[in-house]
Amino acid sequence: MKLQCDVEVVSRMLPTFGMKSRGKGARGLLSIGKHLDKTSQRSQVYMMICTAKDKTGSKYKLKDNIEKFFTWFVEEGKATVRLKEPAVDICLSKADANSLKNFLCAARLADRGSEAGSLPLSTLTPVRARDVQQPKKKLTIVSKKDYPLTSTFPYSLEQLQVSYCRLARVDMRMLSLKALRKLDLSNNHIKKLPATIGDLGCLSELVLHSNHLESFSEALCLSTLQQTLQLLDLSQNRLQSLPAQFCQLRELVNLKLDDNKLLSLPFHLGRLNKLRFLSAAHNQLTVLPGDFRKLRLENLDLFGNPFVQSNPLDLSSQLTFPVSLQELASRAVANLRISYGPHLIPAHLCRDLELAKMCYCGRFCVSFYIKMAVKMNLHQVSHTVVLVDDMGGTDAPVQQHFCSLSCYCEFLDVSLRRQIKERYERDA
Template sequence: MKLHCEVEVVSRHLPALGLRNRGKGVRAVLSLSQQTPKNPPRPPAGGERGGQHPACLLISTLKDKRGTRYEQLKENIEQFFTKFVDEGKATVRLKTPPVDICLSKANSSSLKGFLSALRLLHRGCDVEAPLSTLTPVKTKEFEKFKTKMVITSKKDYPLSKNFPYYLEHLQTSYCGLVRVDMRMLCLKNLRKLDLSHNHIKKLPATIGDLIHLQELNLSDNHLESFSVALCQSTLQKSLRSLDLSKNKIKALPVQFCQLRELTDLKLDDNELIRFPFKIGQLTNLRFLSAAQNKLPFLPSEFKNLSLEYLDLFGNTFEQPAVLPVIMLQTPLTLLESSARTILHNR
């Protein structure tokens, strides 16, 4: 039984010695393995089943594939910390040696199953899932920790296997996608998603479940809208960069202005006929590009933006039929101004 995650082993003796742990986990494979004694006993007579050998916890990393072994599990776990298990985090506190095994970036369902097996072994019970053998972890096991994947052709697109769970950057361009692959929406660590140069017509609201997503590139697709559901999702807190250029969008909903963490917005080569009238609420926006659209005017709140870069080339801005007449007032002379002040203050 194995679990892929990040692991940090913290000794509880360090604070007493005035030392600190480095506070950073490493990619690791945790295995619940069956220990095999050096001199295995002869099988019992009469076909009776012998007792199982004790299990151990093996933590293997890319640098140490043979791993660190914690042999005693029965009645040796002091406490489980599982408050954030749904986020893929947990801590197992051992009595001997006095260490805390901190787990993070794990698949939440796999983590729950692994912790359940640990509890059973702590109580001295048998585990239903088969335990692995005590062998060094192979290098290919660590390929599951891949954090970046770039696919730029249809023939390389994975059809029969899932994307690596720990991906943080995924690009699938020129793959002929007509919809967002739902397997992508299970990548909870995703920070950058590039779906440019495809044929996507509609975005699923579940993209908003990618709570860490900071960059979303949807340029050169067939989008006609950006849904209200996405504007009201967790993207409000995470999304920094959005590229919707080269699509068929005519207007953005007013709720789009709730994406207040946006700093970079590209809307070039669409069919935009207006900006949302509350666009001034995008107070963090610094780079805005909306060239080659059909904008006739800018909303009054546009003046509230604090932009460093603005491109509105190639829009159909209308000239007002009648230019406003501004009545200029001649300033008062110093003599008249002082006289009025004396009268006013008596």
């Protein structure tokens, strides 16, 4: 049984001499195995600790010699083993949690005097320098010939880049790297993302540009990425849409969607209130969602999209007269902010309410409305705007919804008066 971790051996006699431990562990390799006791001439089970300064190792007898285990933080890879003789505490940290549990279990069995045959023993031999090196935190692979096929990725990795390796799928070995903060899988052939990427509880940067992605699953949007993901690069893929749940990734600061086939942006994009950098150049966007007005960005790039020219008379109407009772009830729930859920109302009504549209008058409409595109200067939502077209414009069409014909007519009236005023001021 072997364990790689940071280890510090602290003598409990130090306070007696007015001394303190240095409080810093060294990278080491711990082994449990049999060793010949020269005093009794019998083989007993020992724990051996090897470090870079002591490659031959120090041995500690285990049978009837462990006073106590301290395992409150074992899930964080930390534990302490208190020995009776010598009076030392062996402090372990930065260990793999599962390996640490197995090691402590073997040490407990050795302390109780279990038969050697029932213990996973190792040979107690001096270690090589590479066995006691500090754990690797960053790994970059940019060639298929360098990709590990038989060995595993170091569990301690915090940054992993695997590019130009022609990966057709995400290697499941990467998804066991619980300390991973940045995962860069750019320039591969990945078509689909596994939902288990959402189990990487520390992941703050996910780079997937230049792949063959055709979708971004709802499961990822509802995973722990909601609390951790700050940068997401999906540029140069084959995405045509993003799920409505995409806007649950509310920690996003930087979002890159360039060079895809997106026909629209997520309906509730404005809920990403921490978003500061957004690029969606060279897609198939014709109009922006109404929620886009809520964004507060530092940099915005929408160049190369076939935006439509806004025309107040070019509208799409889904109004019926009279308005249905279901629509009236749904509007009341949205306007009064009444809580709802699938345990209270049917799931399809919940989905409709999630996509409730705000009218020009400030009230909500759900399934029955008039819709049109309204021109908006993008400087209203972003400090820096990359030109929308080759003509130097920074205007783009944004969806506007109306809950009734009277709201639509009022908007036309105000819009017409504004146009007359602007034309008069320009001519003057």
